[in-house]
Amino acid sequence: MRRNLHRLAYAVLASATLTIAAAPAHAVDSVKFMIGANPGGGFDQTGRSLGAAMVAAGVAKSASYDNKGGAGGTIGLTQFVNTDKGNPNALVVTGAVMVGAIETNKPPVTLKNATPIARLFADTMVITVPASSPIKSMKDLVAQLKANPGSVSWGGGSKGSIDHILAGLIAKEGGVDPKKINYVPFQGGGEASASILGGHVTAGIAGVSEFLPFIKSGKMRALAVTSKDRTADIPTLKEQGINVEIYNWRGVYGAPGISDAQRKALIDAVVKATESPVWKETLAKNDWTPFLLTGDEFARFVDSESARLGSTLRELGVAK
Known part of the structure; x- marks a missing residue:
């Protein structure tokens, strides 16, 4: 009888051990x-x-x-x-x-x-302006850039960021010296959005996901995306004659x-x-x-x- 109890106890212990071993473990805490x-x-x-x-x-x-x-x-x-x-x-x-x-x-x-x-x-980038801006298209933006590069302020991520690079590439495509662009860096998307919505910069650059809520609500006007094909039905830079594609x-x-x-x-x-x-x-x-x-x-x-x-x-x- 005692031997049977020992066997039963061992079987229960073994079963519990297997159950613990089989339990899913988190890769990280x-x-x-x-x-x-x-x-x-x-x-x-x-x-x-x-x-x-x-x-x-x-x-x-x-x-x-x-x-x-x-x-x-x-x-x-x-x-x-x-x-x-x-x-x-x-x-x-x-x-x-x-x-x-x-x-x-x-x-x-x-x-x-x-x-x-x-x-x-990968995140497609978008160029936007405030809804109240007189700039209606990339053609308007590039025309102002050519006439007076310093009059177009670009709001985006930090100096040297992919946003900064995009502004420079657009200027270069438009025949403007990229070194003359007026780039305003921000430490986060929230600050950049607030500056664009407040009309403190001419145009904003960010990933589509960051500005899409403001575009859908009508607070921002999307001028172009940087992808090969349209994103959220926003026209690409290439279809507007600007040979730039970047992600x-x-x-x-x-x-x-x-x-x-x-x-x-x-x-x-x-x-x-x-x-x-x-x-x-x-x-x-x-x-x-x-x-x-x-x-x-x-x-x-x-x-x-x-x-x-x-x-x-x-x-x-x-x-x-």
């Missing part, structure tokens, strides 16, 4: 996002959307966010690298804006100091000093999140195009982007 921009912009949207998708996909228990705007995200990047070394649950949002800012400002801390995890999506992209890096196994766990968690219905709904809502690339391949892409954007910025007289 509480994922911590560093967002190198003030609330309301593309970096902010990216970090919070990915965090929500990771929680919804069951790869993270919870997500927290720290906004630290300035210098195209490099201030936040520096804090991230210095304070989260070895933290396997930390991510920093990056993108073409940060790559351009690094090429422009040459900060001591760059993406080389962090761990590449994943490129997430923003965003992704995430992990902290320095994490192990290969921790890096793989983060990559797997992010990929799993991008497969979730929550993430797919976010892409559709914001007109974001899936652009997934992970690990070392992502690192090589960033290296090529640094060279490409750096060359353009030097041509525009923004970077040395």
Whole structure:
């Protein structure tokens, strides 16, 4: 009888052990996002959307966010690298804006100091004006730019950002010296939107997702998108005779000093999140195009982007 009880107890213990082992484990406990921009912009949207998708996909228990705007995200990047070394649950949002800012400002801390995890999506850019603006089309905007380059103020992301590059390329296409453009940088999409809506700048540049609510409400007039085809039925630059096609992209890096196994766990968690219905709904809502690339391949892409954007910025007289 005692032997049977021992056998039963062992069987129950073994069954419980198997049940515990089979229980789903979170890849990370509480994922911590560093967002190198003030609330309301593309970096902010990216970090919070990915965090929500990771929680919804069951790869993270919870997500927290720290906004630290300035210098195209490099201030936040520096804090991230210095304070989260070895933290396997930390991510920093990056993108073409940060790559351009690094090429422009040459900060001591760059993406080389962090761990590449994943490129997430591409974002079409849009040029807008306040609804009350007398400028009705890109033709009107370029005409004013040619007549007096300084009279057209462009509101967008930080100096050297993809927004800044776009303004320079439009000027160049219009036969205007890009070095003469009047570019007004902002630390976040919320500040840029407020400046455009208030009529403090002539035109605004951002990802479509950032300005789309204002376009749909009639507070902003969309002049053009930078994609090959129309987005949200907004005419492209090319169909208006301006031979410019350019995209923003965003992704995430992990902290320095994490192990290969921790890096793989983060990559797997992010990929799993991008497969979730929550993430797919976010892409559709914001007109974001899936652009997934992970690990070392992502690192090589960033290296090529640094060279490409750096060359353009030097041509525009923004970077040395």
